[in-house]
Amino acid sequence: MLSKSEIREKIWKILEDTNIASFPRPVYGRIPNFKGAEEAAKKLTETKEFKEAKIVKVNPDSPQRPVRELVLRSGKILLVPTPRLKGEFYLLDPNKIKDYKEASKISGFSRFGEVVDLNSISRVDFIVAGSVAVTMYGDRVGKGEGYSELEFAILRELGKVNENTPIATTVHDIQIVDFIPTEPYDVPIDIIATPTRVIYTKRKREKPKGIYLEYLTKEKIEETPFLKKFLTQRGYKLL
Numbered sequence: 001m002l003s004k005s006e007i008r009e010k011i012w013k014i015l016e017d018t019n020i021a022s023f024p025r026p027v028y029g030r031i032p033n034f035k036g037a038e039e040a041a042k043k044l045t046e047t048k049e050f051k052e053a054k055i056v057k058v059n060p061d062s063p064q065r066p067v068r069e070l071v072l073r074s075g076k077i078l079l080v081p082t083p084r085l086k087g088e089f090y091l092l093d094p095n096k097i098k099d100y101k102e103a104s105k106i107s108g109f110s111r112f113g114e115v116v117d118l119n120s121i122s123r124v125d126f127i128v129a130g131s132v133a134v135t136m137y138g139d140r141v142g143k144g145e146g147y148s149e150l151e152f153a154i155l156r157e158l159g160k161v162n163e164n165t166p167i168a169t170t171v172h173d174i175q176i177v178d179f180i181p182t183e184p185y186d187v188p189i190d191i192i193a194t195p196t197r198v199i200y201t202k203r204k205r206e207k208p209k210g211i212y213l214e215y216l217t218k219e220k221i222e223e224t225p226f227l228k229k230f231l232t233q234r235g236y237k238l239l
Contacts, residue, residue: 001179001181002179003181004141004144004180004181005144007132007133007141007177007180008132008133008141008143008144009028011032011132011133011174011175011177012026012027012028012029012032012132014174015027015032015034015172015174015175016028018174019035020034020035020036020172020174021033021034021035022034022035022037022062022063023062024062029143030061030062030143031059031061031062031063031064031130031131031132031142031143032063032132032175033061033062033063034063034171034172034175035172035195036172036194036195037062037063037064037065037066037170037195038066039195039196040066040170040171040172040193040194040195041064041066041067041069041070041170041193042066042070043193043194043195043197043198044067044070044128044168044170044191044193044198045067045070045074046198047168047191047193047198049126049166049168049190049191050074050126050168051074052125053076053125053126054076054077054122054125055076055077055079055121055122055123055124055125055126056071056076056077056078056079056124056125056126056127056128057078057079057080057081057124057126057127057128057151057155058071058078058079058080058127058128059080059081059128059129059130059147059148059151060080060081060082060083060106060109061083061130063130063170063171064128064130064170065104065105066104067128067170068080068103068104069100069101069103069104072092072094072097072100072103072104073094073100074094075094075095076094077091077092077093077094078091078092078094078103078104078113079091079092079116079121079124080092080109080113081147081151081226082109082226083106083147084145084147084224085147085150085151085224085225085226085227086224086225086226088115088116088226089115089116089118089226090109090110090113090114090115090116091113091114091115091116091121092109092112092113096112097112099112118154118155118158118160119158121160122160123159123160123161123165124155124160124161124165125165126165126166126168127152127161127165127166127167127168128167128168128169128170129142129148129167129168129169129187129189130142130143130148130169131169131171131175131189132175133171133175133176133177133180134169134171134175134176134177134180134189134192134201135176135177135178135179135180135201136176136199136201136202137188137201137202137203137204138188138189138190138201138202138203138204138205139179139180139182139186139188139189139205140169140180140186140187140188140189141180146185146220147224148187149185149186149187149208150211150224150227152167152187152207152208153185153208153210153211153212154211154227154230156207156208156209156210157210157211157230157234161207162207163206163207165207166190166191167187167188167189167190167191167207168189168190168191168192168193169189169191169192169193170192170193170194171192171193171194172194172195173194173195173196173197175194176192176194176199182205183215184208184212184215185208185212185215186205186208187207187208188201188203188205188206188207189201189203190203211231211236213231213236
């Protein structure tokens with residue numbers, strides 16, 4: 001069985017060698033952008049779960065930019081974290097935005113969105129996470145920094161998401177693998193959208209119930225300002 005790091009390296013190499021990788025390249029070390037990301041995003045918007053959602057959280061990576069644009073075009077509220085949780089969460093209201101494409105870019109979050117206190121938002125109805133690889137059972141591996149897990153854990157702590165909040169990802173078909181090792185804090189995927197299909201996973205694991213402090217290093221907390229601030233405010237005892 002391959003380790004998570006070996007799975008990442010394998011998928012990054014396949015995407016580059018087959019020229020399925022898209023800008024920004026090379027995709028090593030990233031949530032990889034891929035040719036067909038727009039088609040995968042469109043397929044995701046056709047799901048019942050997406051259509052019924054009013055507030056959608058989407059990761060800030062390149063392959064999910066089309067998802068963010070379609071969230072806004074669909075008249076839904078978009079919640080996006082700053083990359084690596086260096087700053088705050090931004091809320092983008094489509095009723096206050098004219099250029100949805102620009103707003104969906106990382107550079108557009110601060111221009112078109114407003115910094116939001118997570119305590120003040122309504123429940124998040126739908127989450128989209130970036131992935132390097134996923135399985136049919138909903139196990140997922142990202143680029144290895146754990147920010148999707150931290151973001152979900154924070155929202156779970158605040159009661160903004162729960163076990164039934166649908167979590168989706170958009171990937172190329174070749175990013176679907178047979179096995180990914182998991183940890184208790186790993187967030188499983190319910191829906192996979194590719195350029196060719198929508199897959200409802202055979203998820204067996206429960207979603208994390210909050211922040212598992214025992215898995216966080218002092219270094220991780222120190223390098224993640226939003227997380228450190230959140231933990232301090234919530235009364236966590238930091239080492």
